[in-house]
Amino acid sequence: MPHVPLRRLLTFASLPFLLLALLIPASAANAAVAPDAAVAVPAAVRSCSSATPVASRPTLNYKDTGSCVKLMQQLLLNKAYKIGASAPTGNYLSGTKAAVLLFQKNNRLVADAVVGPKTWAVLASSKTPKFTSPVYLTFDDCPSGSTSTAARTASNTTLKTARDLGMHLRLYVTGDCLKAKRFDVAYARQMGHTVCSHTNTHPELTKLTLSQIKAELQIPGLTTNCARPPYGAVNTTVRTAFSQLGYRLDLWNVDTNDWRGKTQTEVTNYVIANARPGDVVLMHMNHKAYNSSALKAIKAGLSKKSVNIK
Ligand SMILES: [Zn+2]
Structure with a gap:
C-alpha cells in the first residue's frame, strides 16, 4: 500500500468513505496491541487460507474483517458452533463473537473474544473437540x-x-x-x-x-x-x-x-x-x-x- 501523508489524505475527504476505509484499516489500532509480534499486519490486509500456518495467522478482534476472519468462522462451523450465519462472512460481528466466547469457555481458554495464538491453535486442532x-x-x-x-x-x-x-x-x-x-x-x-x-x-x-x-x-x-x-x-x-x-x-x-x-x-x-x-x-x-x-x-x-x- 502506498504511503499517503495525512494532510494529502484529508484533501480526499469528499471521496466515498470506502476509500478511507481501504487506506486506514479499522483494525490497525487493534493490531498494535496484539500480543503476537509475528502478526503486525492488520487482519483486514493479511490473507488467510486453511494452508496458512497457525503461527502466521493474525490475532483477530471483534469487528475485524477479511479472509482470516472467514477462516476462523469456517473452523468454528466445522466444530458445530453457530456464528450467526450459515456460511463464513469475513465479518467478525456479534454472532461470531458469541461463538468465539463459547468456544473459548468450552476449551478453558481465556474467554475474551480475542482470537490469538492459543485460540487459533485449539481451533486448528483436529482432535475431537470437547464441544462434542x-x-x-x-x-x-x-x-x-x-x-x-x-x-x-x-x-x-x-x-x-x-x-x-x-x-x-x-x-x-x-x-x-x-x-x-x-x-x-x-x-x-x-x-x-x-x-x-x-x-x-x-x-x-x-x-x-x-x-x-x-x-x-x-x-x-x-x-x-x-x-x-x-x-x-x-x-x-x-x-x-x-x-x-x-x-x-x-x-x-x-x-x-x-x-x-x-x-x-x-x-x-x-x-x-x-x-x-x-x-x-x-x-x-x-x-x-x-x-x-x-x-x-x-x-x-x-x-x-x-x-x-x-
Ligand atoms: Zn444420595
Missing part, C-alpha cells in the same frame, strides 16, 4: 410423593419426558427406594436410561468394612455394573469393593446443591449456566429438578449454548 462431549444429567436417591404409587407414577412421567427430549438420564437408586416400590427400574431402562446402585441404605461407605461395603452396593433385584457412593465418600477400601464387584465408580463434577432448598428455577438456571461439555451434573430425584418442566428448561437452555445432553 455431552453433559450427563444424573439423579440420586428416590422419587418423592405422598404414596409410593404417586412417587412411581410421577417418576415414570419424568422418565418418559426425558426419553422424548432425547435425554439419557443416569439414575442412582437406593435399595430402600426399590423396596418401597417408589421407582420402576424396568420402565426406566425401557425409556433408555441407565440405572445404577446408590447402596441399599445410603451409608457413608468409608466408615464400613470391605464386606459391609460390598453388601451395601449390591441391591437385591437390581442387576447393574455401576454405582455411586453416597456423599461421594471414597477411600481405598471403597475402591477395592467396587473393583471386586466389577462396578464402575461414578462421581460428578457439577453439584447443583438442589437439596439445599433451591427452587426449580434456581436449579435449572445453575445447570444451564455451569454445565460444560463432558460435565456430570448431580441432582436428586426427591428435589426440585426431577420433573418434566425442569428437564425441558435445561434442554432448552443448554441447546441455546449449543451444548448437548446425553
